[in-house]
Amino acid sequence: MTTTTLAVLVPLLPFLGAAAGLLLGRTAPGFVRPLAVLPTLAAAGLAVAVAVRQGGGPAVEASTELTPTGSVPVDLALYVDGFAALVAVLVGVVAACVQIYSTAYLRDDPRYPSYAALVSLFTSAMLLVVYSGDLMVLLVGWEVMGICSYFLVGHYWETPEARAASLKAFLVTKLGDVPFLIGLFALASAAGTFRITGVLGAVAAGTIEHPTLVALLLLAGVAGKSAQFPLHTWLPDAMAGPTPVSALIHAATMVAAGVYLVARLLPLFAASAAAMTVLAAMAAVTMVGSGLAALAQDDIKRVLAYSTIGQLGYMTGALAVGDRGAAVFHLLSHGAFKAVLFLAAGVVIHAAGTNSLAAMSRMSGLARRVPDAFWTMTVALLALAAIPPFAGFFSKEAVLVAAEHAALDGSGAVPAAAGWTVLVAGLATALLTAAYAARLWLRTFRGRGAEAPDHGRQPLAMTSVLWVLAVPSLAFGLAYGALPEWFDGRALTPTLTTAVLGTGAALVGGLVTYAAWRHATAPAARPPAGAVTAHPGEAPAVSAAADPTDPGRLLLGPLHRSAAEGFRVDALYSALFVRPVRAGARLVSFLDREVVDAYVRGSGTGARLLGAAVRRAQTGNVQTYLGALLAGSVAVAVLAVVLSHTNAGS
Numbered sequence: 001m002t003t004t005t006l007a008v009l010v011p012l013l014p015f016l017g018a019a020a021g022l023l024l025g026r027t028a029p030g031f032v033r034p035l036a037v038l039p040t041l042a043a044a045g046l047a048v049a050v051a052v053r054q055g056g057g058p059a060v061e062a063s064t065e066l067t068p069t070g071s072v073p074v075d076l077a078l079y080v081d082g083f084a085a086l087v088a089v090l091v092g093v094v095a096a097c098v099q100i101y102s103t104a105y106l107r108d109d110p111r112y113p114s115y116a117a118l119v120s121l122f123t124s125a126m127l128l129v130v131y132s133g134d135l136m137v138l139l140v141g142w143e144v145m146g147i148c149s150y151f152l153v154g155h156y157w158e159t160p161e162a163r164a165a166s167l168k169a170f171l172v173t174k175l176g177d178v179p180f181l182i183g184l185f186a187l188a189s190a191a192g193t194f195r196i197t198g199v200l201g202a203v204a205a206g207t208i209e210h211p212t213l214v215a216l217l218l219l220a221g222v223a224g225k226s227a228q229f230p231l232h233t234w235l236p237d238a239m240a241g242p243t244p245v246s247a248l249i250h251a252a253t254m255v256a257a258g259v260y261l262v263a264r265l266l267p268l269f270a271a272s273a274a275a276m277t278v279l280a281a282m283a284a285v286t287m288v289g290s291g292l293a294a295l296a297q298d299d300i301k302r303v304l305a306y307s308t309i310g311q312l313g314y315m316t317g318a319l320a321v322g323d324r325g326a327a328v329f330h331l332l333s334h335g336a337f338k339a340v341l342f343l344a345a346g347v348v349i350h351a352a353g354t355n356s357l358a359a360m361s362r363m364s365g366l367a368r369r370v371p372d373a374f375w376t377m378t379v380a381l382l383a384l385a386a387i388p389p390f391a392g393f394f395s396k397e398a399v400l401v402a403a404e405h406a407a408l409d410g411s412g413a414v415p416a417a418a419g420w421t422v423l424v425a426g427l428a429t430a431l432l433t434a435a436y437a438a439r440l441w442l443r444t445f446r447g448r449g450a451e452a453p454d455h456g457r458q459p460l461a462m463t464s465v466l467w468v469l470a471v472p473s474l475a476f477g478l479a480y481g482a483l484p485e486w487f488d489g490r491a492l493t494p495t496l497t498t499a500v501l502g503t504g505a506a507l508v509g510g511l512v513t514y515a516a517w518r519h520a521t522a523p524a525a526r527p528p529a530g531a532v533t534a535h536p537g538e539a540p541a542v543s544a545a546a547d548p549t550d551p552g553r554l555l556l557g558p559l560h561r562s563a564a565e566g567f568r569v570d571a572l573y574s575a576l577f578v579r580p581v582r583a584g585a586r587l588v589s590f591l592d593r594e595v596v597d598a599y600v601r602g603s604g605t606g607a608r609l610l611g612a613a614v615r616r617a618q619t620g621n622v623q624t625y626l627g628a629l630l631a632g633s634v635a636v637a638v639l640a641v642v643l644s645h646t647n648a649g650s
Contacts, residue, residue: 025113036116044092079133180221226258243346284425291432323402325487434509
């Protein structure tokens with residue numbers, strides 16, 4: 001097969017698997033799991049084959065016109081360069097691991113067939129985004145992912161949290177998609193094409209009018225999809241969905257789509273210093289704010305959710321300083337270790353019977369109960385904290401090196417202020433990342449108290465994929481020397497300055513957190529036995545808001561409560577947007593009910609009363625009718641005389 005044929009099959013196979021799974025889910029349930037796993041696994045293998053054939057060389061291109069539009073044409077175009085080839089491998093491998101993991105995680109779920117089909121469709125949509133060479137076709141995959149996320153996040157629709165989270169994710173991302181769509185149309189109108197190569201050619205030729213406006217419109221959609229400030233609030237709440245869905249969304253699909261799009265269209269953003277500055281500021285606020293919020297969360301999945309937001313901030317920061325190679329390198333590295341973290345967290349939650357770190361900190365021996373999750377999660381947390389030689393160290397250092405060059409060299413395309421903003425925020429976030437990673441590990445696996453419940457050995461389908469994904473988390477960064485040709489030929493080697501500063505910040509964050517944990521869990525600081533509450537069949541728990549053994553409380557001090565609430569951004573949005581919209585809706589409902597409907601009801605009531613009056617006059621008595629006729633005649637005669645005298649007098 002040609003490389004083009006293989007590339008077409010990569011997104012097509014999961015789509016066909018999804019369609020077949022939906023059709024056979026009820027009639028042949030035995031085929032559901034094979035149809036979920038095998039097409040996705042085959043797509044991952046084909047993505048690897050495409051990447052090997054592409055080899056970081058010239059892009060593989062092919063296109064055909066979908067239909068005449070009468071204006072800007074829309075093409076079914078394929079464009080596979082080094083970035084697309086590597087990102088497709090990430091998507092395929094993580095999606096295949098998630099499908100395998102889900103066969104055990106949701107083995108007793110009656111809605112597994114629809115779940116598996118939606119995961120396959122989700123995967124197909126992301127692969128379409130990655131391989132597409134036309135912005136309108138890319139938009140199809142972009143929107144299909146939004147629809148799939150709505151259903152997958154709301155998988156447990158019986159719970160109000162899942163229903164609210166799915167609706168919030170859909171609305172917030174759609175809020176960003178409206179200006180995003182306007183920006184796409186404006187860009188295509190100026191370039192005369194939706195083809196990405198044509199758009200970039202128009203940018204190079206300087207024929208794009210108002211590049212700042214177009215870039216900012218596109219950034220709104222990117223902020224929504226990739227959960228960047230100020231449209232980041234949906235991602236922590238999306239943890240109400242199944243853990244494998246969280247792994248897929250956070251590691252390889254949806255949130256990565258916005259970063260990938262900016263990487264593909266980076267020359268457009270680089271054409272506007274204002275857009276790059278806005279991107280840098282957005283990345284800096286996202287990085288630091290999410291790091292502080294993660295340090296205060298009690299739910300293990302919400303810690304990882306805020307972690308994802310912060311790591312996406314690193315990627316957008318790399319793009320803000322004009323280095324898409326560093327951004328995609330960190331996207332790949334992050335995808336591997338974040339998938340491990342979420343899938344391992346699912347094993348830990350299953351074993352502990354709770355999501356609460358406060359409850360886990362009251363259990364001993366949890367690491368012995370789930371050794372696979374313990375070791376792989378340890379590797380992934382070290383990668384997250386950017387400790388050498390783990391993958392996160394090399395990719396995060398690539399971002400810091402790019403920011404350092406932009407800050408010190410100050411090239412014309414990238415303002416020096418953007419470089420300094422990303423560099424300072426990146427170093428601060430390195431400290432915060434190591435701090436919340438150490439806190440999560442200590443409170444999960446170094447708990448003190450009753451023995452953790454023993455649920456037996458975890459299913460092989462859940463534990464095996466952890467080791468598969470742990471390998472790139474450990475070794476992917478070591479291959480950086482062989483990767484420059486895949487990343488625009490840029491060297492990704494850390495410099496001494498950023499390596500010392502970044503690693504030093506990570507070590508300080510980890511050591512300070514460990515010291516705070518030792519202090520908080522000292523015998524004198526432990527809460528009395530009555531502070532620990534337990535219910536029959538549940539793990540012991542404490543109030544997260546009043547847990548004195550949490551090192552995050554000691555580290556954040558007065559910021560802890562605000563950080564735990566996400567700095568009340570949701571409350572601000574509620575005051576500025578939700579309440580006014582609801583008040584307006586109530587006003588419209590009142591006017592419709594009491595004013596508009598009043599006229600309708602009044603006309604009906606008037607007709608009914610008139611009919612009743614006329615009906616009463618129909619007595620059937622001839623004398624009554626004759627009397628009424630004579631009285632009417634007299635009244636008419638009198639009125640005629642009066643009117644004639646009035647006219648004569650005038």
